[in-house]
Amino acid sequence: MTDARPAARRRVVIVGGGFGGLACARALAGADVDVTLVDKRNHHLFQPLLYQVSTAALSPADIAAPIRKVLASARNVTVLLAEASGVDTEARTLLLDDGDSLPYDQLVLATGSAYNYFAHPEWKKHAPAPKTIADARTIRARLLGTFEAAERTDDPVARGALLTFVVVGGGPTGVEMAGTIAELARYTLKGNFRRFDPAEAKVILVEAGPRLLGAFPEDLSAYTADALRKLGVEVRLDCPVQRIDESGVQLGDTRLPAATVIWGAGIRAADGADWIGGTSDRGGRIPVADTLAVVGQDGIYAIGDVALCLQDGRPLPGLAQVAQQQGRHLGKELRKDAPVRPFLFRNRGDTAVIGRHAAVFSFGKYRMKGRLAWLLWAIIHVFLLIGFERRTVVMVQWIWRYLTFERGARLID
């Protein structure tokens, strides 16, 4: 694809329509710059709520917005559904997988991250992780499918394995998955089966380290473990996973037969570093200066989960708010053809949800837990959702679900 427009205007190419890339493109709207945003998917995904799709509470479209719709009024921004495959730093072009290339004056890498199975890529097929909409559908179909299979069997041992759900990783993803699976079994599916009681389901959250939510203060970790136990979740700490296969998991000397294993344990930066000569970071991230410029490159920037950005000597965490602030900062800076000023992350607080009425919130020395934290969490997430309609629909569903324990998206497909 050749770009037929006159090349007089500065060209900014952004790879990735996640929180970082989208914020960057929005901040560039209306500037005297030609912007092209490339993403291999047509939608921006509101990932913090993906676990609700995995557990059948929301539909995929409730938490996804078409990127080109979000940017429709930004007339200087072109959105392309395409997969990037490399960068020619000499020619200053982004290479696309169909052989086309896009010339750039400035390139912004915002490709995000993916789940990491460390040295065990073979675990992936047995233990899906909620990262994309396809992943969430897979997990949803497995969760609901094992209950269906349990209704078909008369063998109590087989039924026991079918009704055992193991969640690996005690970070926010693992905590919210374990909590909502327990709620699904105890409340939503109550009375739906004739040959067993879905409340018999065992939900086990496994964490290799000594506490849940390692990034939060210790008292919130303890509260989280308690709250999960009250929901019926078995929490196992200091418990590394030795092996995952089609019939269950191996934890130390214990063999745990389980039809469903869900992975939420490790993150690794997505493609990007390899395109520009690699990185020495263990997590595959691209080191950037405080200007978000990639160290050792000219005109290339990296933001969000794919960037290794130090502040006060420590890497910024892989959070939506970091990516969003970086994208907004960089977009504003790139509006003018001048050196980019340094970026400074301002923490807005961290929150994680455990289940109905239970969440934690931490902001500097201030912390909150329980019902009020849950309400705060719900309000924050509804208002962060992009686009008015999605907010309304999600709110209607949440209120309804709050009143009834019902879930709106119990589809196996």
Add this chain to the structure above:
Amino acid sequence: MTDARPAARRRVVIVGGGFGGLACARALAGADVDVTLVDKRNHHLFQPLLYQVSTAALSPADIAAPIRKVLASARNVTVLLAEASGVDTEARTLLLDDGDSLPYDQLVLATGSAYNYFAHPEWKKHAPAPKTIADARTIRARLLGTFEAAERTDDPVARGALLTFVVVGGGPTGVEMAGTIAELARYTLKGNFRRFDPAEAKVILVEAGPRLLGAFPEDLSAYTADALRKLGVEVRLDCPVQRIDESGVQLGDTRLPAATVIWGAGIRAADGADWIGGTSDRGGRIPVADTLAVVGQDGIYAIGDVALCLQDGRPLPGLAQVAQQQGRHLGKELRKDAPVRPFLFRNRGDTAVIGRHAAVFSFGKYRMKGRLAWLLWAIIHVFLLIGFERRTVVMVQWIWRYLTFERGARLID
């Protein structure tokens, strides 16, 4: 799977959780009968609105309800996610594809219908038909995907083919698909692309017969063709399709390059007839007496699209209301262990939708078209949807979409 319960109670097995099977199971709720409903999917699909999923207006879960949730309070009804593969009429068991079998005293076949490509099964992969949720997702991804591809190409000929949408079949499905694709292109996607105007899209509705909506009165057919033309749809009557392949369709002497072809032309009964010795009906339907009992069988009934049921000497049409009335009648009759009384279909009127503000409604000599018919159509369909939440969500989306032309489910996956 062996049934461990005492066999003293009469056992009714229903195959299929569509409008017929579900109505039958509901009518049997609380009766002194053990009911098992078998479906290969976990959800009841509200098929009349499936075209809205295909065209990105609604999410799959908006029009699907988990069968076991709908029947949760019917304690005598067991729901099994399983695929039926045959009937042993001697042993009186329904055979399942995993080798299990279910004993019955009475068997109700409610397996529905599928799209039929007549003598051209090879057309199926080029021209999907909206029948299941997977089909609707495929069509949605193709529709949205061709617009994305058109933004990537500079070749005007290729773009022309990408922006040509051919709908085959002038029945209700074809009419609503053509109308909504035209609306999608002209209104929803407006301003979303930089290299072409989506209103350039050509939508062509092809019908082999002399008029659209053949089952409706002639003046409504003429109105429908006019309303579609006003939306920008090209209507071609008396125009049989010779050939469909990956690059377009052949209509008589005309070759029409088109990246998207959608099939809505023919229906054939689903599996069922073969299980009990076949049928001589061209459409694969199972002939039933006025009691809905299968002719020549003992204790087997057929309802809905899979049944060939004559009334006043003519077969009842394959409509949701026919299936629903048959299911309800049969369920009520099977509550008691007595001969089934004859079924009588009462027509509630036929309706088809063309687009925003345009629909037709026909009931005996009474007919209606335009805005009022559209409003009536919308009200009927919202209230027919099963489950309160789904109604709310769909209504919120419809009102929002009505005001903005926006679509909530523009997902390619």
